Amino acid sequence: MDDLSVRRCTAREVARIAAGEAEGKDYARRTFARQSAGECAYLVAWIDDEPVGSGELEWAPVPELKNLQVAATHRRHGIGSAIVAAAEAEAAGFTRIWIGVSEDNPDARRLYERLGYTPTGRTETYSYTYVAADGATHAVTETAEYLEKRLAR
Numbered sequence: 001m002d003d004l005s006v007r008r009c010t011a012r013e014v015a016r017i018a019a020g021e022a023e024g025k026d027y028a029r030r031t032f033a034r035q036s037a038g039e040c041a042y043l044v045a046w047i048d049d050e051p052v053g054s055g056e057l058e059w060a061p062v063p064e065l066k067n068l069q070v071a072a073t074h075r076r077h078g079i080g081s082a083i084v085a086a087a088e089a090e091a092a093g094f095t096r097i098w099i100g101v102s103e104d105n106p107d108a109r110r111l112y113e114r115l116g117y118t119p120t121g122r123t124e125t126y127s128y129t130y131v132a133a134d135g136a137t138h139a140v141t142e143t144a145e146y147l148e149k150r151l152a153r
């Protein structure tokens with residue numbers, strides 16, 4: 001996609017992303033603050049001045065791409081793949097990168113496997129809350145399996 005850019009979020013861009021979030025979500029500002037503290041790289045995909053997807057590359061203990069998401073109206077155009085590629089570029093110098101994928105998300109899993117990620121057999125069950133587009137807060141418990149890709153050094 002010619003006009004797609006995936007890059008680390010800058011201070012100037014946070015307000016633009018936050019403006020499109022559901023009220024009370026505050027995900028962009030919190031994630032940008034974690035990037036500023038050196039905990040992650042907050043990768044945002046843009047088409048012109050519209051943020052269309054994002055992911056967080058957490059550094060410890062192994063670089064791990066978390067919270068990958070693409071706006072529903074922009075899926076299946078390679079944006080998710082481009083964010084994964086940007087995360088791999090950020091992780092250059094490390095030997096591997098992880099992505100956790102929920103057991104009930106076979107579409108995302110197929111994408112990662114196509115991009116060269118393989119199962120580790122390691123699973124984790126966790127609970128979290130999220131604010132949906134309608135502003136309602138939902139509590140979820142999920143089990144995710146970690147997939148791994150070896151990076152060329």
Ligand SMILES: CC(C)(COP(=O)(O)OP(=O)(O)OC[C@H]1O[C@@H](n2cnc3c(N)ncnc32)[C@H](O)[C@@H]1OP(=O)(O)O)[C@@H](O)C(=O)NCCC(=O)NCCS
Nearest residue numbers: 068069070075076077078079080081100101108110111114
């Ligand atoms: C999973 C997710 C991030 C993928 O993002 P995406 O931008 O649709 O990803 P891509 O477009 O790179 O790839 C998706 C599929 O579209 C296909 N595709 C990519 N470019 C395409 C194009 N130009 N035309 C048609 N299909 C295309 C890919 O081959 C891939 O096919 P596959 O499902 O058979 O592997 C997105 O669906 C999403 O946000 N889902 C909800 C949140 C979520 O589940 N996140 C993952 C957490 S682990």
